[in-house]
């Protein structure tokens with residue numbers, strides 16, 4: 001993955017467009033030319049609510065082209081509801097770009113992207129990066145119901161091969177998305193973003209078949225910028241993403257704690273020790 005965290009800053013953006021792509025799912029286009037220059041696949045933003053009284057909201061950067069970036073989010077609670085109420089022309093401050101994103105280099109030509117729920121918002125940029133260098137991209141996309149599947153056709157239009165699963169069988173495979181992945185020929189590389197049980201299943205699949213997998217973790221964030229250590233996950237100390245502080249345990253364990261918001265959110269599956 002891209003290991004040099006980008007220089008992030010507070011970016012004042014103007015809302016260019018707002019679309020409710022499904023019930024309680026909002027796509028906000030924001031004017032942010034300087035962010036388009038800096039953002040890499042898998043980076044995220046902390047969106048700062050007007051008034052500054054609530055913690056920022058971690059959101060993947062969905063699109064980045066020309067002068068416009070976009071944020072695609074599901075209304076989950078109070079802060080996402082308030083973000084969803086913003087109107088075209090209003091200002092939105094974000095801290096971005098943040099984190100270490102996906103490594104979209106290498107020689108792999110057959111890529112599987114596995115997305116669950118809101119994870120879809122973090123995988124368009126990597127899909128576009130792989131497609132631009134001529135790779136085949138298979139998107140395995142799972143959601144609770146057909147109503148919660150958003151933007152699937154957008155990925156197909158970009159050139160991804162689509163496989164869909166819903167928990168209730170209302171569209172595509174009736175079951176979890178990793179069952180679909182296991183049915184198909186193994187890819188050369190996997191990228192995944194979604195809920196932890198899905199990521200664990202992807203990790204097990206990747207290790208069984210010896211396929212390199214990068215997982216973007218959905219930890220709940222406090223500060224989102226490295227200050228509170230509220231988002232740590234155990235990884236092997238020899239990982240290039242292992243933080244230099246705190247040091248490894250004195251008991252000789254090779255496991256250290258990495259902050260998902262700074263050292264991640266993307267980690268190699270084989271380096272995580274959850």
Ligand SMILES: Cc1cc2nc3c(=O)[nH]c(=O)nc-3n(C[C@H](O)[C@H](O)[C@H](O)COP(=O)(O)OP(=O)(O)OC[C@H]3O[C@@H](n4cnc5c(N)ncnc54)[C@H](O)[C@@H]3O)c2cc1C
Nearest residue numbers: 058059060072073074076077078079080118121218219220
């Ligand atoms: C790196 C990162 C990128 C993200 N990108 C996106 C994105 O692009 N689009 C999007 O819709 N959401 C994304 N999320 C999740 C988003 O940050 C949360 O939905 C949001 O913070 C909820 O805030 P709230 O105040 O509206 O709801 P809250 O009241 O804080 O939470 C409402 C419900 O959502 C659950 N929840 C909160 N945060 C998370 C989380 N991180 N993962 C799973 N469940 C959570 C809570 O447990 C609670 O049940 C991302 C999270 C992370 C860490």
Ligand code: FES
Nearest residue numbers: 222224228229261
């Ligand atoms: S959320 Fe505070 S350090 Fe990661």
